[in-house]
Amino acid sequence: MSTETRSELEVRTDPLETARQRVEPALRATLDRLPEAVRPVALYHYGWRDTEGHEDDAGRGKALRPALTLLSAQAVAPHSNPEEVIAAAVAVDLVHNFSLLHDDVMDGDLTRRHRATAWSVFGVGPAVLAGDALLTLALQTLSSLPQAATALADAVQELILGQIQDLALERRATVTLDECLAMATAKTGALIGVSCALGALAAGTPAEPVRQLTRAGRDLGLAFQLTDDVLGIWGDPGVTGKPAGADLRARKKSLPVVAALTSGTPAGAELAGLYGSATPLSTDQIARAADLVEEAGGRAWALNRAEELLSQFEDSLAEGVFDDSGQLALVSVARRCVRRQS
Amino acid sequence: MSTETRSELEVRTDPLETARQRVEPALRATLDRLPEAVRPVALYHYGWRDTEGHEDDAGRGKALRPALTLLSAQAVAPHSNPEEVIAAAVAVDLVHNFSLLHDDVMDGDLTRRHRATAWSVFGVGPAVLAGDALLTLALQTLSSLPQAATALADAVQELILGQIQDLALERRATVTLDECLAMATAKTGALIGVSCALGALAAGTPAEPVRQLTRAGRDLGLAFQLTDDVLGIWGDPGVTGKPAGADLRARKKSLPVVAALTSGTPAGAELAGLYGSATPLSTDQIARAADLVEEAGGRAWALNRAEELLSQFEDSLAEGVFDDSGQLALVSVARRCVRRQS
Numbered sequence: 006m007s008t009e010t011r012s013e014l015e016v017r018t019d020p021l022e023t024a025r026q027r028v029e030p031a032l033r034a035t036l037d038r039l040p041e042a043v044r045p046v047a048l049y050h051y052g053w054r055d056t057e058g059h060e061d062d063a064g065r066g067k068a069l070r071p072a073l074t075l076l077s078a079q080a081v082a083p084h085s086n087p088e089e090v091i092a093a094a095v096a097v098d099l100v101h102n103f104s105l106l107h108d109d110v111m112d113g114d115l116t117r118r119h120r121a122t123a124w125s126v127f128g129v130g131p132a133v134l135a136g137d138a139l140l141t142l143a144l145q146t147l148s149s150l151p152q153a154a155t156a157l158a159d160a161v162q163e164l165i166l167g168q169i170q171d172l173a174l175e176r177r178a179t180v181t182l183d184e185c186l187a188m189a190t191a192k193t194g195a196l197i198g199v200s201c202a203l204g205a206l207a208a209g210t211p212a213e214p215v216r217q218l219t220r221a222g223r224d225l226g227l228a229f230q231l232t233d234d235v236l237g238i239w240g241d242p243g244v245t246g247k248p249a250g251a252d253l254r255a256r257k258k259s260l261p262v263v264a265a266l267t268s269g270t271p272a273g274a275e276l277a278g279l280y281g282s283a284t285p286l287s288t289d290q291i292a293r294a295a296d297l298v299e300e301a302g303g304r305a306w307a308l309n310r311a312e313e314l315l316s317q318f319e320d321s322l323a324e325g326v327f328d329d330s331g332q333l334a335l336v337s338v339a340r341r342c343v344r345r346q347s
Numbered sequence: 348m349s350t351e352t353r354s355e356l357e358v359r360t361d362p363l364e365t366a367r368q369r370v371e372p373a374l375r376a377t378l379d380r381l382p383e384a385v386r387p388v389a390l391y392h393y394g395w396r397d398t399e400g401h402e403d404d405a406g407r408g409k410a411l412r413p414a415l416t417l418l419s420a421q422a423v424a425p426h427s428n429p430e431e432v433i434a435a436a437v438a439v440d441l442v443h444n445f446s447l448l449h450d451d452v453m454d455g456d457l458t459r460r461h462r463a464t465a466w467s468v469f470g471v472g473p474a475v476l477a478g479d480a481l482l483t484l485a486l487q488t489l490s491s492l493p494q495a496a497t498a499l500a501d502a503v504q505e506l507i508l509g510q511i512q513d514l515a516l517e518r519r520a521t522v523t524l525d526e527c528l529a530m531a532t533a534k535t536g537a538l539i540g541v542s543c544a545l546g547a548l549a550a551g552t553p554a555e556p557v558r559q560l561t562r563a564g565r566d567l568g569l570a571f572q573l574t575d576d577v578l579g580i581w582g583d584p585g586v587t588g589k590p591a592g593a594d595l596r597a598r599k600k601s602l603p604v605v606a607a608l609t610s611g612t613p614a615g616a617e618l619a620g621l622y623g624s625a626t627p628l629s630t631d632q633i634a635r636a637a638d639l640v641e642e643a644g645g646r647a648w649a650l651n652r653a654e655e656l657l658s659q660f661e662d663s664l665a666e667g668v669f670d671d672s673g674q675l676a677l678v679s680v681a682r683r684c685v686r687r688q689s
Contacts, residue, residue: 162487
């Protein structure tokens, strides 16, 4: 025990890390199927190659979505066919990374996971094409699981809807909280919902658990987005990998901001003034904006709403007939992700 | 007969126009399945909506690929299930238009089919997302035809490979003709090959005609690209919808240009000088470059190679057991497309 390293301990005790390690070999083998010229861009994005194409091990994501697929499969059928479940986990991870590659191009973002974004290294064209290839590969991975492929493709369309709504809302002067919630549910909830559903579908379970897991996953996805938005304002830059107050600097209409803007409070009105001005915000103004979101109740609302959604997630699971230890692992991962500090 | 309009006559006599009219209702119904916020971008790109979202009927493409799917189905099984064949034709058309939407973003092109490109009207984000949605929709359209879906996804990966090779070749100082031909086969041949194959697959024919049609279609695709490249230099701007000599102005390494550059002739060397200079080419220099491509034999090589490929296409069909009138229609459409002036 004393010779065990910290990371070995984590693997034994952390279901997120365990899931990542179970999925990674299949994910790497699947990425090897990409056309040769596309591979360096995709592997750089994944943190497994540097800009020169040499082996690397940098900036990995949390891999929440594939973990949810594995844990959902475990919760519905502890002895299900692992190969098909892992294929489903690979597919949701590929879709997530397709959306990140295209997001970074569309937003012009320069860094992701503490590294230069793929488009800023390889150019817009190769990054767009690498995203296209990952999306196609995701659906190819599910070619022998037609029901799962259909569910994933539907979720991709909803994710695209959420992203295009997001772009449209950013251009509009006023946005309601309902519009913002609907957008976030499509943008983040759909893929996290289907990540859970696919675990059950790939394990060959009947329709009812699939529906329960979809609903639970969509709630979890929205809770996850609320946490993300809170960290986008108050997160520690050293941990999140994003500059402090980046979302406020970009005047992003994230959920806590829209809650504040539509709060009818004096703080909300002052925040609207800062968001409405044409000049770039100074560091002092960004700090002031963060305080105003808090004063107007935007932060408390977001944290409470995330906790409510987490409870709904747990209730949805409790309604179903799931394996105890699988369900416990799902709840543990969900709590950690929603209550995370980075 | 005398009351018949020109376009009615065309529909009766032109297999390309007949095919377009057979596919269009299904294509429109399929596009209606797109998420609401994505639809205006996709329908604008298709020429069926204007920038304001009003009905339009502008700038339609040739719809060669879906026509090849219908005609291939007719050639292998004149009485095949039209519904599945039409779904396959819709799918190849969606993939083609996904690639055009992303191409225009990557190349920064401002016009397509005499109209402003989708990204220049709606922004880069919505155009990228509309492309993503069309790609996903293409594979959704084939959900009940798994073999066809697999073949189409493979062709998409090859198309992506061709596009990324194209971007890489444009950045390099010297390119061989073989590299350029391999790129064009991936970029254009793969999708035209699978457009033919899908007609047979959707009609439920055995493997041999599928292979013959794939090979024939890939040759046709390369021939089509050679014609496209010749028109990109000598095409009439009023007909092609592109400015005169646009490919030369952009110093594009199209097939006739690379044939000239690698010809070992004095004209090829002079052309290399123009392509290698750092300053923008004047109108006179563009005209001179076109003459040099011709002098170096690039134009004659491209036209001859296109004719050879057309013969190979016809030979591949002649080797198979195809319905006579279906085969005749395929050959007629292929000849017209390869020998077209716009």
